[in-house]
Amino acid sequence: MLSGGPSSTGGVNKGPFLAPDVAVVGAGPIGLAIAWRCAARGLRVVVHDPAPGSGASQVAAGMLAPVAEAYFGERELTGLLTESAARWPGFAAELAEAAGADIGYRTEGTLVVGLTADDLAEARRLWAYQQGLGLPVTPLRPSQLRDREPALALRVRGGALAATDHQVDPRGLVPALRVAAERAGAVLVAEPVRRLSDVTAGVTVVAAGCGAAALTGLPVRPVKGQVLRLRAPDGGPPGFRHVIRGYADGEHVYLVPRNSGEVVVGATVEERSDLAVTAGAVLRLLRAAVDLVPELAEYDLVETVAGRRPGTPDNAPILGPLPGRPDVLAATGHHRHGIVLTPVTADLIADLITGNAPDPLLTPFRPDRFVTAPGSGAGVGVGSGGGSGPVTSGLPARSEQWTEDA
C-alpha cells in the first residue's frame, strides 16, 4: 500500500519517466474507474490495455439490479451489490460531469415478471428471500403490472417492482470513464501486459477480467454470455420503460430498453470460452423475449454477440492484495455484476491504495479465500504469465463463510 497521501514519490504527474504510483492492468469499467478514482486523488496512474473497453463490458446490458439479482446463499455479495447500487446515483452524476457525457443512467426501476404459474412460483420464492433481507421488492397484481407496462403479454401471470434497480449503458459508460480518467491525469498505454513483471509501479491493480487468471493464478474462468440487441422500428423509443427481468417457461431473460430505441436481450450463462453465437441461444432468448413482450417480434434484430464474464468458484469478485504480494491488488472476478459493482470496487480499491484501513465490506472477497490451506504451499501466487500460475484449489478456504453458496 502507498501510505499517507497522494504520492510517496512526492508529486502529481511528474511525467512519463517516473515509475507511476499505480499501474492498472485492464481498461474495462473496473480498471478505468479505479484509475479515475486514484488519479483524482493525485496519484500518478498508468492503465495498460491493448484494446480498452473491448471485453465483457461491450456485451453487458448494464442492469444495476442488486435486488432482482439477490440470490439464495449470496448474502455477502448482495450486500456489496446493494452498497454499490446505492453509490451509483452519485457516481453517475460525478462521471457525467467529469466526462461531459451521457452514460444512459435511468431510474425507472425493474419489473420482475413470471410468464407461467410455475415461473411465478419460482419468482415468488425468490421475492420472499429478498424481502427477508430487507430489500425493496414489491409484488404487483397483473393489473398493476400492465398499468405500468402495457406492452407486457396478457399471459404474464404476475410480477414485482424493484424500484431501486436501475440501469446504465455500458457502451456509454466505458468511454466516459476513459475521458474522466484521462482528464484526471491517468495515462493509457495501448499495450498488453503478459506478466506482472512487465509493469513497474508502486501498486499494480489487476483488473483484467478473465485475463487475471494468467497474470495471478487466481481461479478466474470465462463464463460465456450471449446477448441480442433489438431496435424499435421507425426510430422510436421502445414500447416499455422499465427494465424487465423475466421468467418465461423456465428461461431467465432480461430486457433493457434504451432511450436510443435499443433493447438489450440477455443472456445465456455458459461454461465455455468461445465467442460463437449459436442458433439455440438466439432462439431461447428471442422466444422468451417475445413471449413476455409480444411487440418485440416487430423489432429489428440488429446485433448478436457473445462475451466472456470473469467467473469465480463462488460467483463473487476477488478484491484486494494477493497473498504475499501486498503491492499487487486484484479487482476481478465480477462475473455478471461488473457494471453494478464498478463504483464500490473503484472506491474501495482506491482506499486501499491510499493507505486507508480495508473496508469490512471487502473481507469476504479477499483473494486469500482461494488459498487451499494455510501453510500447504499450494495456493494463489503471482503467475509468470501464459496461464502457468500456481494451481489453486478452486474452492474457498474459508468455507464457513460460503456454506450457503450454490
Added chain:
Amino acid sequence: MLSGGPSSTGGVNKGPFLAPDVAVVGAGPIGLAIAWRCAARGLRVVVHDPAPGSGASQVAAGMLAPVAEAYFGERELTGLLTESAARWPGFAAELAEAAGADIGYRTEGTLVVGLTADDLAEARRLWAYQQGLGLPVTPLRPSQLRDREPALALRVRGGALAATDHQVDPRGLVPALRVAAERAGAVLVAEPVRRLSDVTAGVTVVAAGCGAAALTGLPVRPVKGQVLRLRAPDGGPPGFRHVIRGYADGEHVYLVPRNSGEVVVGATVEERSDLAVTAGAVLRLLRAAVDLVPELAEYDLVETVAGRRPGTPDNAPILGPLPGRPDVLAATGHHRHGIVLTPVTADLIADLITGNAPDPLLTPFRPDRFVTAPGSGAGVGVGSGGGSGPVTSGLPARSEQWTEDA
C-alpha cells in the same frame, strides 16, 4: 428481334464503339446467364449493373425444387420450373467448365417433411396434387425418413422424397456466371440504368429484378424474404445431406446444407420492401429449424439477411417483348424461383433474340398478359424512369389461363 445469325452488324466483339447487339440491364443470375448465352452465340453483349450479383441472389438459398414447390393452380409455372430443373445438370456442367469454378451443384434430392399430424396432412394434400401432375414425389415412412437423415427430430411425423429436386449455391453461381459471360465476350458496365433510353442496343433485356417496375411499368413488386445462415460447429459439414423442406407447426421452412458446413434457413414471404431483419422472423425460422433438426441449436448463427424477390400479380415470371416494343424483352418477376429458372430463361430469351420462333413454353409468361384490356389505352408500356411508368391493372388480362391461381 435480331434475325439470322450471330450479329446483324456483321461481327463479334468489334469493340466498345459499336452499339452492342444486346444490352442486358441487371447482372443477377438471370441477366448474367442471358448475357453468357447470347455472347456464346456470337452477339455483342453489354451488361449494365452498378453492383453485379447484389440483389435477391445474394440472399437466395438455391433450391432447384420444381416438385416440392409445385403448388395448386400454378400448373404452367410448374411446367416451366420442371423444364428448367431438367436443364440444370447440363447447365451446371457447362458453367463449371466455362468458368472453371465450383457452383455447389448437389443432387442428393429434397426431403419434404411434416412435424405434426396437421403439418403432415397439409403436405400430403400437396403430394397428391404433385403426383397427379406426374411429378416424382415418393412418400416415405418415418423409419425410411430417419434412415436417410438421422438428424431429423423423432417428432417428425412423416415425409416424402423429391429425388430430382437439387440445389446450387447462388453465391457461387453468380461469380461463375460473370466469369463465363465475360470469357464469352460480354462486357460489364458498372453503372445504373435509370431509363431505357440510357441504353442503345439492338435488343434491350430488362433483367433488373424489382428494378424492372420503374424501367418498364410492369407490375413487379418487392416481396421481402428473411434468411439465416448457420454453420456447423468445428468446421465440419452439416449433419444432413438432403435439402429439407419442412412444415413445422404451420411454418414453412427450408434447410439447405452446403459442403462448406453452411446451412441456409429460409424464408419469410412478406409484402413489404424494407430490408430489416426482425426478431419475430428470426424466431420463427429458428424455431421451425430446430424443431425439425434439433442439432441445429448447436450451430453458429453466422448471418441474418433480408432480400427482395421480384413478385408479380400471378406469382409467375414475365418473359418476352413488351407490348409495342419488340426491341425490349422482359426477363423478370421470377419471385421465389429465380435460381431454378435461370437456365430456361437464358435459353429461351437467347432464342428470341436470335430470331427463333418463341418457344410455346413462354406463352403463359408474356408481358402482355398484364395489359388491362385490348385497346383500352391503359397497360404496360415503357416507363420514363423513376417509377413513373404507365399504371397497369395488376391482374392478368388473359384471365381464363389463370383461373386456378391463388
